[in-house]
Amino acid sequence: MNGKSYILTLLMISLFFACTTEHTRNTVEKSKGVITVDGIASEKIWQSVPWLPIDQVWLGNPVSPDDFSGKYKLSWSEDALYVLVEVKDDVLLDRFENPLERWWDEDCVEIFIDEDNSGGDHQFNHNAFAYHIDLKGNVVDIIAKDTPKLFNDHIASKRITSGNTSIWEFKISLFSDTFIYGQPAQSISLYDGKKIGFAIAYCDNDSSDQRENFIGSVVVEGEDKDRGWKDAGIFETIQLKK
Ligand SMILES: [Ca+2]
Ligand SMILES: [Ca+2]
Numbered sequence: 561m562n563g564k565s566y567i568l569t570l571l572m573i574s575l576f577f578a579c580t581t582e583h584t585r586n587t588v589e590k591s592k593g594v595i596t597v598d599g600i601a602s603e604k605i606w607q608s609v610p611w612l613p614i615d616q617v618w619l620g621n622p623v624s625p626d627d628f629s630g631k632y633k634l635s636w637s638e639d640a641l642y643v644l645v646e647v648k649d650d651v652l653l654d655r656f657e658n659p660l661e662r663w664w665d666e667d668c669v670e671i672f673i674d675e676d677n678s679g680g681d682h683q684f685n686h687n688a689f690a691y692h693i694d695l696k697g698n699v700v701d702i703i704a705k706d707t708p709k710l711f712n713d714h715i716a717s718k719r720i721t722s723g724n725t726s727i728w729e730f731k732i733s734l735f736s737d738t739f740i741y742g743q744p745a746q747s748i749s750l751y752d753g754k755k756i757g758f759a760i761a762y763c764d765n766d767s768s769d770q771r772e773n774f775i776g777s778v779v780v781e782g783e784d785k786d787r788g789w790k791d792a793g794i795f796e797t798i799q800l801k802k
């Protein structure tokens with residue numbers, strides 16, 4: 561093999577692995593069996609799909625593994641997107657009795673959904689959703705300036721915590737950008753090949769007035785990394801596969 565074809569072969573091999581990795585990360589495999597939202601990852605699908613990291617610090621200082629580490633898996637059925645999350649957090653802080661009070665300043669999982677993968681602004685509209693799920697399972701997003709609302713009928717979840725490790729299962733119904741809060745709405749049916757904008761994050765607070773860290777699943781370029789709550793352009797595109 562001459563020098564040129566050697567380099568070409570190397571390039572093709574690296575391209576192949578780059579594509580394979582990308583494929584694994586962005587493709588969401590359908591569950592053949594029913595997923596029971598009980599906080600126990602006993603379903604077959606959870607054994608076969610890979611963990612993905614929640615490791616991008618969007619706010620606060622770099623985190624040590626004994627302060628926070630997190631990972632997640634995805635699957636789907638025709639009626640919902642499923643997320644399995646494992647978080648190791650040294651202190652679980654449930655500060656506010658009222659779920660609509662500073663929901664981001666206590667420990668919570670945040671799940672970002674852009675149903676039609678359009679990207680763009682969603683601060684005060686439903687072009688996309690930024691669901692905060694607190695330790696009691698309450699789901700909060702804002703529908704207008706200073707107007708947080710409960711979206712408990714969009715996400716069912718169950719958390720089981722043992723020591724510093726919490727396992728959550730989430731079942732997420734998807735709604736289109738025509739959703740209007742308080743009016744009856746039909747959730748979207750999912751299908752093979754569908755693309756969705758997705759990101760997940762964890763607000764970690766252990767003992768402070770404000771959250772200490774906000775750690776997400778996607779790389780956000782630039783200085784201001786806390787943009788997921790208003791900008792669906794930072795989400796990652798995932799694609800459903802049968
Ligand atoms: Ca389960
Ligand atoms: Ca912590």
Ligand SMILES: [Ca+2]
Pocket residue numbers: 674675676677678679686687688737
């Ligand atoms: Ca959208």
Ligand SMILES: [Ca+2]
Pocket residue numbers: 649650651652653667764765766
């Ligand atoms: Ca914490």
